[in-house]
Amino acid sequence: MAxxxxxxxxxxxxxxxxxxxxxxxxxxxAKQSQAVTSRVLQNEAFRQAQRVSIYLSTSDELDTTAIxxxxxxxxxxxxxPSYQGTKMKMVRLRDMQEYEGLPLTKWNIKQPDFKENRExxxxxxxxxxLFIVPGVAFTRRGDRLGHGMGYYxxxxxxxxxxxxxxxxxxxxxxxxxxxxxxxxxxxxxHDVRLNCVVTENT
Numbered sequence: 001m002a003x004x005x006x007x008x009x010x011x012x013x014x015x016x017x018x019x020x021x022x023x024x025x026x027x028x029x030a031k032q033s034q035a036v037t038s039r040v041l042q043n044e045a046f047r048q049a050q051r052v053s054i055y056l057s058t059s060d061e062l063d064t065t066a067i068x069x070x071x072x073x074x075x076x077x078x079x080x081p082s083y084q085g086t087k088m089k090m091v092r093l094r095d096m097q098e099y100e101g102l103p104l105t106k107w108n109i110k111q112p113d114f115k116e117n118r119e120x121x122x123x124x125x126x127x128x129x130l131f132i133v134p135g136v137a138f139t140r141r142g143d144r145l146g147h148g149m150g151y152y153x154x155x156x157x158x159x160x161x162x163x164x165x166x167x168x169x170x171x172x173x174x175x176x177x178x179x180x181x182x183x184x185x186x187x188x189x190h191d192v193r194l195n196c197v198v199t200e201n202t
Contacts, residue, residue, distance in 0.1 A: 009186045013145055017136045020177050021060045029175065033063035035200040036173050040067055040132070043198070045169040049130035053079040053090045053121065056102070056110045061134060062173045072096050079121045079128060081151070084114035088151040090128065091118035127163040131156065131170045133194070138174045139182050140202075142194035156192045172197045 040046050052071055057064045071078050072095055079090040083105075091112050093099050102110040112118060121128050133152050137145040146152055156170065172194050179199060 007188075010145060010148070013180070013184060014136050014148065017145075017178065021175070024060070024175070024177065026059070029060070029063065032175050032200045033066070036062050036198050037066045037070075039198050039200075039202075040171075040173070041070055043171070043196075045130055045171065045195070049076065049169070051077045051079065051121065051126055051128050052130045052132065053081075053128045054132040055134040056080055056099075057134070058107070058109055062175055064132070064173070067132070068093075068099060069096055079119075080112065082112045082114045082116075082118075083151065086149070087114075088155050089114070090121040090155070091116070092121075122159065122162060127159055127166050128168060129166075131159075131168065133170060133172050135172055135174070135178070137178050137180045137185055138172055138194070138197045139180060139185050140197065141182060142197060143182070143185050143187050143191065144172055144194055145185055150190070153190050153192050157190075169195045171195060174199050176200055 046052070054064055054068060054071070055061075056068075068078060078093045080093055081088050082091050093102075093112070099110070102112055105111050131152075133144070135144040135146055144152075159168065170192065174197050176199055179197070
């Protein structure tokens with residue numbers, strides 16, 4: 001029963017966040033994206049990481065394109081999500097040209113074809129050093145509300161089991177408007193906690 005109530009709170013919070021984010025102008029998102037990009041590039045976990053998983057942003061999320069471009073320039077290994085049904089895997093992109101040429105899904109998100117033969121972080125024997133994850137809402141202490149499909153929570157748990165000795169950092173990028181209080185965001189047992197949430201001001 002408690003879980004059902006919590007899920008109800010999550011559904012309500014997703015709806016509320018969607019309304020808030022739909023009111024933001026492209027200029028506001030671009031300004032915050034620029035500031036967050038700059039903070040990420042200076043972040044020690046980012047600087048140290050060789051293998052980075054990063055989401056490919058939609059128009060109402062912080063724009064990750066500049067971070068991706070910089071990762072290629074720094075010769076980091078870039079892994080991005082590819083989805084099919086309930087499954088998600090992290091596959092490697094080689095360069096910006098490959099990124100630009102990715103097909104768009106029905107949700108208007110760039111995504112590598114799931115069936116393409118690409119290096120897979122779960123099976124390459126190395127895994128991921130830094131996960132940069134998306135979300136709908138976040139708390140300052142590192143709780144995350146996803147889109148409700150559980151892709152990242154499942155994947156992060158599997159990755160931890162596959163690479164138990166690897167010290168992996170989980171980072172989220174958030175618009176100021178996506179930060180909520182601890183009380184507003186119910187946490188369930190399967191939710192994976194973040195190491196840090198990067199916003200325009202922190």
